[in-house]
Amino acid sequence: MQISDLKFDCRHFRGEIPCAPNKLRDKVCSDCDEYEPVRTRILIVKLGAAGDVIRTTPLLERFRKEYPSAHITWLTHTPEVLPKSRIDKIYKFDFKALYALAHLSFDVVVNLDKDVEACALLNDIPAAKKFGFGWKDGHIVPVNALAEHKLLTGAFDNLSKLNRKNYLQEIFEICGLEFQQEPYVLEVDPQFASMWRGLHELVRGRKIIGLNTGCGERWLTRLWPEEYWIGLIRQLQAKGYFPLLLGGPAEDAQNLRLAQNASAHYPGTFSLQQFISLTSQCRVIVTPVTMMMHIAIGLRIPLVLFNNIFNPHEFELYGNGVILQPESGCDCYFGNTCRRERHCMNDLRVETVLSAIEGMLRKSPREGGIREELATA
Secondary structure (H helix, E strand, O other), X not given: OOHHHOOOOEXXXXXXXXXXXXXXXXXXXXXXXXXXXOOEEEEXXXXXXXXXXXXXXXXXXXXHHHOOOEEEEEEEOOHHHOOOOOOOEEEEOOHHHHHHHHOOOEEEEEEOOOOHHHHHHHHHOOEEEEEEEEEEOOEEEEOOHHHHHHHHHHHOHHHHHHOOOOHHHXXXXXXXXXXXXXXXXXXXXHHHHXXXXXXXXXXOOOOEEEEEOOOOOOOHHHOOOHHHHHHHHHHHHHOOOEEEEEOOHHHHHHHHHHHHHHOOEOOXXXXXXXXXXXXXXXXXXXXXXXXXXXHHHHHOXXXXXXXXXXXXXXXXXXXXXXXXXXXXXXXXOOOOOXXXXXXXXXXXXXXXXXXXXXXXXXXXXXXXXXXXXHHHO
């Protein structure tokens, strides 16, 4: 075996460590039958919040179809939510990653973030094709004409309200593609499966209804009153369901109160990967939070989504969810403070939510979701 025998263009080649075919099957470049030459190198820049990263993963399926033998790299703040089986190289946004990327070249670079650092990076990386947003003359610019729509709707509320395209239609359009219901790609780490044995001992066969009760600190106008959550929990319990309180550190205090006042089960807070695994145990998810919405969609769990301040047309639920909005409407488009004396979320009734939950259970009677797919694979 000589240097001249090395296939540097193979998808499996690493250089600094043995490739998988060598590690697992002692294959070497000179006579390897697993050689996969890379035809296209693609970089996706999607830093964003975890939910935004998850909802961008449908591009992976389409890129694999449009660019056979592609090598896909992704730069993000939350690498833990990305499917490692579908991406060749994942970089966490830091100096090391930026230094490496600044010295690499790609055939296709897509930047779907409007942050200065993401836009500036797109400018610096050599690529034959660039899609999304870059930086010029001290401001963000669309680097291709198809990105203009997304820039305009993001910059002006009145245009955003008129938008009838969902997010996936928009990002596929930016890349010159048509969205064809490509699914989210979200992986559940099997190492956490044993964590929930105690939970199922408590459940005793009842249907678990996941209640994601908070909405972080950014969009406080989406909060549903605690007394309404208590009312919903009690009605679910009376009907023989098992309400499961879900949330992160920002919701911890509220969930502790709800657990005490409504005798509901609250397992606490977890790492993001553990939280995804816990969510996969649910039959239906109820949430005012878009991050949890994206986790539920990725897990293929029926969803009841509360919405007041966002354009509902921007959500793609894949026919497996329902959007509930206050009957009185909302005056606080993308706002974090309420303009009304009576908060509009007080007009979303407990009975409406309960009916929506049972409607989703009837529509999706099987266990469903990724958990069932893994069990039957």
